[in-house]
Amino acid sequence: MNPVEIELSDKLNEYIQKLVDDGNFESTEAFAKHAIYWLAELYGFGEQYEGKSLSAMISEIIGSKAQVTTSAVQDVKTEVRTVVKDLKIPNKDLILESYSSSKFMYENAIFIACQFAAQKQGSPPISKEEFAKSLEQMEEAGILSRIQKGEKIMWKRNE
Numbered sequence: 001m002n003p004v005e006i007e008l009s010d011k012l013n014e015y016i017q018k019l020v021d022d023g024n025f026e027s028t029e030a031f032a033k034h035a036i037y038w039l040a041e042l043y044g045f046g047e048q049y050e051g052k053s054l055s056a057m058i059s060e061i062i063g064s065k066a067q068v069t070t071s072a073v074q075d076v077k078t079e080v081r082t083v084v085k086d087l088k089i090p091n092k093d094l095i096l097e098s099y100s101s102s103k104f105m106y107e108n109a110i111f112i113a114c115q116f117a118a119q120k121q122g123s124p125p126i127s128k129e130e131f132a133k134s135l136e137q138m139e140e141a142g143i144l145s146r147i148q149k150g151e152k153i154m155w156k157r158n159e
Contacts, residue, residue, distance in 0.1 A: 004032075006032075009116065011112045011115075011116070012109075012112070013028075015108060015109060015112060016028055016031050019031060089134055089137045089138055089141065089143075090130065090133075090134050090137075091114065091126055091130065091131065091134040092134065092137075092138060092143070094114050094117050094118060094121075094123075094126070095110060095114055095131075095134060095135070095138065095144075096143075096157070097113075097117050098110050098113030098114050098116075098117055099113075099157050102157070103156060103157050104147070104154055104155070104156050104157075105154065105155055105157075106152060106153070106154050106155075107135070107152075107153040107154070107155060110131075110135075110155060111128065111131050114126060114131060135155065142158055143157070143158055144156065144157060144158060145158055
């Protein structure tokens with residue numbers, strides 16, 4: 001096995017440690033291995049799915065079950081994107097920026113990332129209430145999808 005050393009912000013490190021303390025992971029190393037495993041599977045670099053990305057596999061499954069032509073799907077995607085662009089949702093750009101290249105994030109992780117992004121931009125931090133309202137508006141607009149995992153909430157970026 002090859003050792004890997006990474007630098008984390010204090011807030012991200014505290015969040016990971018909280019997940020460990022809550023019993024979600026045995027250690028920070030276990031969290032890192034789990035995260036790397038799923039990123040590899042998501043992008044098709046893992047061993048389990050023989051080079052196919054999870055998103056491609058999901059698309060194949062959905063595509064095989066749906067009786068919709070590709071052009072119809074393209075038309076719907078175009079219409080949805082047009083509608084979403086016209087919405088004026090507070091903190092939308094800040095929230096989407098916090099995702100970076102991720103598709104899924106826990107709500108607390110998004111909130112912390114938004115605080116860092118606001119700080120980098122020289123903007124005041126957003127309140128938890130304002131943040132929650134923006135997430136709800138983004139869900140209504142189809143930009144994000146809420147996934148409830150017990151008491152924890154995860155958000156999927158739909159773009």
